[in-house]
Amino acid sequence: MVDNTAAAWAEIEAISDNVRRALECPICLQLAPNMTCPCPNGHPMCHTCADMMSNQNVMQKCPMCRSPIFGNDGTLAFVTAIKFDQIKASLRMACAHRRYGCNELTAIPDMIDHEQFCRYKPTVYCKVSGCQWLGVHDQLFGHVLDVHPAVVIDTACTSLIVEDVNNIAQNRRRTYLVRAPHGVFWVLLSRASRNRIHTAVAVVIRNKLPTEANCGQPLDIRYRIMWVDANGYTRGRNRLQTVNRWVTGPQYRDSNGVVKLDIHSIVRSQSGRIKIGWFASPSV
Numbered sequence: 001m002v003d004n005t006a007a008a009w010a011e012i013e014a015i016s017d018n019v020r021r022a023l024e025c026p027i028c029l030q031l032a033p034n035m036t037c038p039c040p041n042g043h044p045m046c047h048t049c050a051d052m053m054s055n056q057n058v059m060q061k062c063p064m065c066r067s068p069i070f071g072n073d074g075t076l077a078f079v080t081a082i083k084f085d086q087i088k089a090s091l092r093m094a095c096a097h098r099r100y101g102c103n104e105l106t107a108i109p110d111m112i113d114h115e116q117f118c119r120y121k122p123t124v125y126c127k128v129s130g131c132q133w134l135g136v137h138d139q140l141f142g143h144v145l146d147v148h149p150a151v152v153i154d155t156a157c158t159s160l161i162v163e164d165v166n167n168i169a170q171n172r173r174r175t176y177l178v179r180a181p182h183g184v185f186w187v188l189l190s191r192a193s194r195n196r197i198h199t200a201v202a203v204v205i206r207n208k209l210p211t212e213a214n215c216g217q218p219l220d221i222r223y224r225i226m227w228v229d230a231n232g233y234t235r236g237r238n239r240l241q242t243v244n245r246w247v248t249g250p251q252y253r254d255s256n257g258v259v260k261l262d263i264h265s266i267v268r269s270q271s272g273r274i275k276i277g278w279f280a281s282p283s284v
């Protein structure tokens, strides 16, 4: 990884030396981007050296292997392919996901694997209705805070109280993004019928690298949904649910882009408040 100017220059100098060696005329040792190759054994040379040899009135021999040489570029395509391989092997490329924060430089043959498992491969979708944002885990909270500040719940508490349950209209999804000590997770609410609210809670996880045992998600999170009446009394509660580990990506959406989740319902929710409490327990 190039993380400072000195390291970047060391990288550029090493690449430059390798490319120069690959494109150097073996006779005059000058950099020769356009070579000719009259030797049947594939020894290239610069045009200046080739012209000087052809102006001498002696039997023309390759200075590298002493073979008689032709007057044409019989093996140039072959040599060009070898030079291309040498240059390719000396280069490292920037990752396609660099605008999402990746600053890895990777050898060209390894790049396909790197980009497939890159930590900065954008796989996290914004779940707010109508939003097309796609990015990486660490950028999600900032995006939602910028664009949909009304849905952000940034809290050290372990519960979320939704006051205006009456205002959740039929077939209209209500979305919250909660940043709690346990992680960042979505809370989705929608009205299934007059007396029934659907809820779902889903943790946003980091991309898992092949070498990592978990996703930087040290805790299992479970939650319970309660209906609280206007006087603060608990009128109904669900059993404890395990949070859906939201492995982000379009494969978790149906053809309409709707998120498929385990939906848990709570009844008697036509008025009052819903309280969602979450609990963390160490992973096993």
Ligand SMILES: [Zn+2]
Pocket (backbone or CB within 6 Å): 025, 026, 027, 028, 029, 030, 045, 046, 047, 048, 049, 050
């Ligand atoms: Zn030369």
Ligand SMILES: [Zn+2]
Pocket (backbone or CB within 6 Å): 039, 040, 041, 042, 043, 062, 063, 064, 065, 066, 067
């Ligand atoms: Zn030769």
Ligand SMILES: [Zn+2]
Pocket (backbone or CB within 6 Å): 095, 096, 097, 098, 102, 103, 104, 114, 115, 118, 119, 120, 121
């Ligand atoms: Zn990358």
Ligand SMILES: [Zn+2]
Pocket (backbone or CB within 6 Å): 126, 127, 128, 131, 132, 133, 143, 144, 147, 148
């Ligand atoms: Zn969004």
